[in-house]
Amino acid sequence: MKLTIDSPILKANSDSAIETRKLLSEKKIFALNLLSSPGAGKTTILERTLIILRDKIKIAVIEGDLQTSRDAERIEKIGIPAIQINTDGGCHLNASMIQCALKKLDISELEVLFIENVGNLVCPAAYDLGEHKKVTVLSIPEGDDKPVKYPTIFIRSQVVIINKIDLLPFTDFNLKQVKEDLYRLNPNLTIFELSCKTGEGLNQWTDWLCLQRL
Amino acid sequence: MHELSIMQSIFEIINTQASLHNFKKINKIKLKIGEIAGVLPDSLLFSFEILSKGTITEGANLEIEEIALTGRCEECKSEFRIEDYCYQCPRCKSFKITELTGSELLIDSLEID
Numbered sequence: 001m002k003l004t005i006d007s008p009i010l011k012a013n014s015d016s017a018i019e020t021r022k023l024l025s026e027k028k029i030f031a032l033n034l035l036s037s038p039g040a041g042k043t044t045i046l047e048r049t050l051i052i053l054r055d056k057i058k059i060a061v062i063e064g065d066l067q068t069s070r071d072a073e074r075i076e077k078i079g080i081p082a083i084q085i086n087t088d089g090g091c092h093l094n095a096s097m098i099q100c101a102l103k104k105l106d107i108s109e110l111e112v113l114f115i116e117n118v119g120n121l122v123c124p125a126a127y128d129l130g131e132h133k134k135v136t137v138l139s140i141p142e143g144d145d146k147p148v149k150y151p152t153i154f155i156r157s158q159v160v161i162i163n164k165i166d167l168l169p170f171t172d173f174n175l176k177q178v179k180e181d182l183y184r185l186n187p188n189l190t191i192f193e194l195s196c197k198t199g200e201g202l203n204q205w206t207d208w209l210c211l212q213r214l
Numbered sequence: 215m216h217e218l219s220i221m222q223s224i225f226e227i228i229n230t231q232a233s234l235h236n237f238k239k240i241n242k243i244k245l246k247i248g249e250i251a252g253v254l255p256d257s258l259l260f261s262f263e264i265l266s267k268g269t270i271t272e273g274a275n276l277e278i279e280e281i282a283l284t285g286r287c288e289e290c291k292s293e294f295r296i297e298d299y300c301y302q303c304p305r306c307k308s309f310k311i312t313e314l315t316g317s318e319l320l321i322d323s324l325e326i327d
Contacts, residue, residue: 005231005321009245048280123216126252150323151299152250179239185299187309 016095020102020130024113027203031113033129033155036137037146038119041163043071044196045137045205050078052206053112057213062091062101062115071116079131081105092123095129095130112211121146125153135159140167144174147181148190154182159190161205166195217257220319221265227321232270235326240274242325248318249283250299283316 008014017052024031033041037203040074043063050059063071072084082103085093096125098115107113115131125134134157138146141164145156159180175193182189190208194201243262247253247327255278282284283296287303288310294303301311 003231003235003324003326003327005227005323007321009227009319009321011219011227012223059253122252143302148299152252155250155299183309185300185301187311214291 010126016099017130018129020095020098021132022101023187024130024132025214027107027110029107029110029113030104030212030214031115031129031131031133032159033124033131034114034116034122034133034137034181035124035134036119036139037121038139039143040119040139040142041196042116042119042137043074045076045163045194046116047074047197048196048202049114049206049209050075050080050195052202052208054078054080056205057111057210058109059112059114060105060107062093062098062105062111062113064097064116064118066118067092081134087118091120093117093129094127110211113127121150121153125156132214133158135161137161137163138178139163140165140171140173144172144178144181147178147185151185154189157186157189159192162191162193164195164197165193165200166197217253217261218255218265221258221261223293224321225265225269225271225315228271228324231324237326239327240271240324241272241327242275242277243271244277244279244322246279246281246318246320246322248316250316251319255280261309279322281315281318284314285311286314287311 036042059080061075061080063082063084066087066089070083072082075082083104085097085101112131115129136153136157144175179191192201192205194205235314247255259276262276285296286293287306287308288306290306302309
């Protein structure tokens with residue numbers, strides 16, 4: 001006998017994510033899911049962003065790593081509340097982890113929530129965490145072939161940050177080609193180019209963030 | 215991706231259905247996996263072989279239908295296969311494309327006794 005199920009395999013995660021996004025939207029908290037491979041510069045971008053914005057916007061951060069609380073500690077040093085999730089081997093955050101983390105945060109006057117995902121260009125793309133936008137960071141030393149090699153994460157993102165642009169003179173990274181590749185995958189992408197080292201491009205990114213508040 | 219944990223999620227759904235419909239034997243499980251779902255059918259099959267042992271799914275046939283990546287052009291309304299991840303209409307060259315299929319990660323149906 002045939003039993004029709006027609007159920008998404010990740011339904012449990014999707015349901016939790018939808019619940020979270022509804023809560024965040026009701027409380028006017030704009031949430032971003034920050035993705036990249038390990039070492040692309042997510043935490044450093046967050047540090048620079050928070051230093052610029054901390055007196056203008058109420059922000060909190062949820063950090064995700066396999067182990068350690070190093071990244072949450074870096075954020076807390078800047079005076080921003082941060083909750084660390086350790087996945088103990090899990091290669092991505094999921095929606096129920098975010099729901100647990102949110103219970104540990106005072107979200108009463110929060111305006112922006114950053115979720116820094118586990119460094120991984122594959123699995124996190126498939127897991128809705130309840131965010132409003134996915135931001136994928138691609139750094140110059142990683143090479144200019146990552147969008148075509150790992151298309152899904154760039155298709156699923158709304159924003160790409162091309163980071164470490166101060167290193168362009170020292171590499172063969174073809175910035176024009178990368179942007180063509182990205183727009184081919186996702187014509188509606190917003191792309192920022194920045195350097196946390198020199199500060200170039202940071203203000204365009206933080207100005208955009210200010211405009212995203214709900 | 216991590217097909218073992220995807221298979222565990224599938225088993226959770228199957229166990230819920232088994233409680234709801236009170237069946238104890240499954241002959242076939244049909245999945246629909248989209249081209250850009252990020253899941254490898256071969257790895258899923260392998261995970262199934264490992265995890266199904268000793269469960270009501272042991273011995274069942276796992277059928278995986280692979281769903282192609284397709285889109286619809288919002289300008290000329292043509293529907294087409296998205297080749298090489300190029301989200302551009304082959305007819306009118308517009309970039310206003312809505313993805314129709316290709317991201318599915320679905321349990322379609324079961325065949326039970």
